[in-house]
Amino acid sequence: MARTQGSHSDITGPRVREAALALFAQHGFAAVSMRQIARAVGVQAGALYNYTPDKQTLLYELMRAHMEDLLAAWDRAAPAGAALERLEAFTRFHIRFNTSRADAVFVSYMELRNLAPENFKAIERLRREYETRLESILRAGADAGSFAIAEPRIASMALIAMLTGVNTWFRADGRLDLASVEAIYWDMVRKSVAV
């Protein structure tokens, strides 16, 4: 038995996913060919099929991995305590996590319509789970009387849309650093749910 571990596949596999993610983000899933991905990795197109059964599954696995990373990272970072502190933590976490993985965020939102139905359902469930994390915070704050929110579910969608929007304009080498961006958005979030 030869080349059981630590072989090329440990290197090529991640590189396939990295290249696919970058290309999907730049040109879109449908506009990127398996040959383009292979060229970026430095192999022939056929070699990609050692790492994914097909193009569709490659997309799905990228999105699933991203959504599960997102949930796991938040569950690790989420503090206990008052709703206001939890909301601030969520706001800053969302901005930091999403700006640090712009390609994955972009693909996970833009390519939903290119998922096969069963894959779409799985990703939507994960997305919904994340939204519910914020919704719970808003409900807790509303129940405690520290937030004024008529519709917690809709407010959570509104806030997530606002926060994710940072990705459309933020550049790491721009005028504002992440700390300033966090402060600006937290100020708006805090006030928007204030009593």
Added chain:
Amino acid sequence: MARTQGSHSDITGPRVREAALALFAQHGFAAVSMRQIARAVGVQAGALYNYTPDKQTLLYELMRAHMEDLLAAWDRAAPAGAALERLEAFTRFHIRFNTSRADAVFVSYMELRNLAPENFKAIERLRREYETRLESILRAGADAGSFAIAEPRIASMALIAMLTGVNTWFRADGRLDLASVEAIYWDMVRKSVAV
């Protein structure tokens, strides 16, 4: 000279654009073929080239028309007066206009990366113009002391992202009607910029 006006082209032309818009919104520009569009219209693929020089221009013209409609509609609807009233008008207008043209909004955001560079620049200019309309309102309110906004440009991006997010969940036959949605969002917008 025969069939100079009021002929098939007055009917087929709009139908081509309608079919293309709906298909682009559903499957994405790159995933939709000229033959699919032709089938939806009820003609052969070759006939489409009486109405667009190529697929790229078809996409560009759809996006350009949408952005110019948006700007013209706002400029007609925009009231004079205090910043707070102008901001409320903008909030309600944005929600109403965007939910009434979900396909065009979706395509105009999602397919930016499929535009040829010069077309991209033209659409980006129009988008920037619209963002500046809101930014001006925020600056006026900040100068007058009625808003507390450190970064008007960024606040305008944040608010537009939040408002456009309505399209991801709003359904005309859902639990909430548009008036309720407008009220919920206006409440959040108003508070987020409050002193």
Added chain:
DNA sequence: GATTTAACTGAACATTCGTTCAGATCAAAG
């Protein structure tokens, strides 16, 4: 140094793509 086999190549498969164009169609103008 011989053997094993994971990893990859390179060619091939049937489809589909955007676009072109000669010719058919047919409603309106003369």
Added chain:
DNA sequence: CTTTGATCTGAACGAATGTTCAGTTAAATC
């Protein structure tokens, strides 16, 4: 009724698509 030309068909073009697979390569094991 004849002419005109806008409109559309139907076939064709080369290029590109996702995927398969027999065969080559070479690193790790014995």
